[in-house]
Amino acid sequence: MPEHFWLTLILLITGIGFIMYMFHESLRRVLGLEKFPFFSDNHVNDLHKKVDGIVRWILVGGLLIWWFIDAAVSPMRDSGWIAVHYLLFVVIGSLEMLRAFMEWRYGEERKRWILTAGNLAFGVLILAVLFTTDFLGLFR
DSSP, X not given: OOTTHHHHHHHXXXXXXXXXXXXXXXXXXXXXXXXXXTTOOOOXXXXXXXXXXXXXXXXXXXXXXXXXXXXXXXXXXXXXXXXXXXXXXXXHHHXXXXXHHHHHHHOSSTTHHHHHXXXXXXXXXXXXXXXXXXXXXXXX
């Protein structure tokens, strides 16, 4: 483990969070959209709320099935949670794509879906850069 692992990790997470926040705010201002609470439960309508709940339950079921299969295939190996981030990326991406679709189809602010899709694309770009550059070479 590198000498300043935790400090580097905290600075990396803070920096990426700041960059993503600045991208979000810049795009929001360019599109002329109003702010909404950051950690709010902002569903577009009841259909969006129901489908979002179904996708979240599928996530929990998928995680449990993944864990049981891994435990049955290799009970002595403790690697069941190593690749869970792939499933989490898929589910979070699916939820954001669902949000963008619902905002496009049913939203009151017609440009809100562009903000959601832009944030998703920018997040995927950042993850791709981090994983392909071995987290910018910070943890060697």
